[in-house]
Amino acid sequence: MTETLDPRALRGAFGAFLTGVTVVTTTDAEGNPIGFTANSFTSVSLDPPLLLVCLAKRSYNYATVTGAGGFAINILAEDQEGVSNTFARPSDDRFAGIDWSASPNGAPIIRGAAAWFDCATHEIVEAGDHAVLIGRVRAFEDAGANGLGYARGAYVKPGTLGAAVAAAAEGAARVGAVVERDGAILLLGGEDGPLTLPEAPIETTNSPAALRAFLLARIGLPTHVGFVYSVYEDRARGWQHIVYRCDAGFGAPSEGRFVPLTEIPYDRIADGPTRDVVRRFAAESALGNFGVYFGNETRGRVHPLDGKA
Known part of the structure; x- marks a missing residue:
């Protein structure tokens, strides 16, 4: 028997956990950049170098990201709240007005990010209404800036x-x-x-x-x-x-x-x-x-x- 839980209340409880804010990026089959805001990110392993991010199966970007073979994680700096909002909202071109460049393996890297990781897709794990996207880090850079935080539906700037x-x-x-x-x-x-x-x-x-x-x-x-x-x-x-x-x-x-x-x-x-x-x-x-x-x-x-x- 499956216990019934209030999804809205559960989401609120999950929101008590202070997270960082990232933008996950890749390119589609035509080479166009795509990206979306995600806070379900964490490191997994140093040897081998692995990280993960969770992606909703109902996401418009789901098929592209899971089929791309690689992606980048941009950890937003504390002054990039506007970038987070841009990639969290529906838009025909989220990269319009965003200063970015291609990573060594082609994924978009957002200028000013606190850190970025360029990854090959290592494994995709089915997990309910989400998929856990595990990436193997192939390149990264740490700018030394503080990351933008998020908790209880609001940004936190440490x-x-x-x-x-x-x-x-x-x-x-x-x-x-x-x-x-x-x-x-x-x-x-x-x-x-x-x-x-x-x-x-x-x-x-x-x-x-x-x-x-x-x-x-x-x-x-x-x-x-x-x-x-x-x-x-x-x-x-x-x-x-x-x-x-x-x-x-x-x-x-x-x-x-x-x-x-x-x-x-x-x-x-x-x-x-x-x-x-x-x-x-x-x-x-x-x-x-x-x-x-x-x-x-x-x-x-x-x-x-x-x-x-």
């Missing part, structure tokens, strides 16, 4: 500036970064002068992509911009500070140096609020538990996060 700016007091805003690598953080400044974190006016760093570009130009290293770490008002200067956690790539920085967290010269850090940010980061790194600070330069609250994510 690293967006929007929530932080909404919490900011009126006045000038600056965006800074705790750039970490191998148990050390990047501090700018001369050998004997004051030290500080890299930061810039929000007008030039008003998105994770802009912050990455700023850091690349300033320190000469590629970085991954993670989550907001601290949002505080410096009342003495009339500034609102928004600080991100960032991971740096390999190589020597063109400006500043990486200082081990156990050797930070706190007496040389340029100002008290920055010193507090660095001190808290060093303490939280030692414990492996991080939080997000909201407040001003003297008083606020740390909202804890589980683990290092």
Whole structure:
């Protein structure tokens, strides 16, 4: 006997699970690009390199995708909500106005995606009113951006500036970064002068992509911009500070140096609020538990996060 469940309620319960947002792409028999938004995506295996996405059998694209022999997964970046909406809605040409190029194996890759995977179809598994499309990864690229999230019928942007700016007091805003690598953080400044974190006016760093570009130009290293770490008002200067956690790539920085967290010269850090940010980061790194600070330069609250994510 099959138990009867309310499909709408079940879908709502499934929606409690926070997922990423992807666009699955391939080409039809004539070489035309096709694509659709999907959040039923996950990695499967590293050896061999496998991933999967679920496709509804009633989908207009079902026959094309399952018969194509290959496809690409584009993990959308947090500023690509519009792209997600475009590929989720019926359209004669979803690629009109979309900047894309062909992957090494011909599937469309959307410019600005947080990451993409070019796959050969490995296996198709029948699963109720869907099919599980398992792909073997043949090529991929990671742009280092945060992915767009989705839960309870709404988008979630884990690293967006929007929530932080909404919490900011009126006045000038600056965006800074705790750039970490191998148990050390990047501090700018001369050998004997004051030290500080890299930061810039929000007008030039008003998105994770802009912050990455700023850091690349300033320190000469590629970085991954993670989550907001601290949002505080410096009342003495009339500034609102928004600080991100960032991971740096390999190589020597063109400006500043990486200082081990156990050797930070706190007496040389340029100002008290920055010193507090660095001190808290060093303490939280030692414990492996991080939080997000909201407040001003003297008083606020740390909202804890589980683990290092």
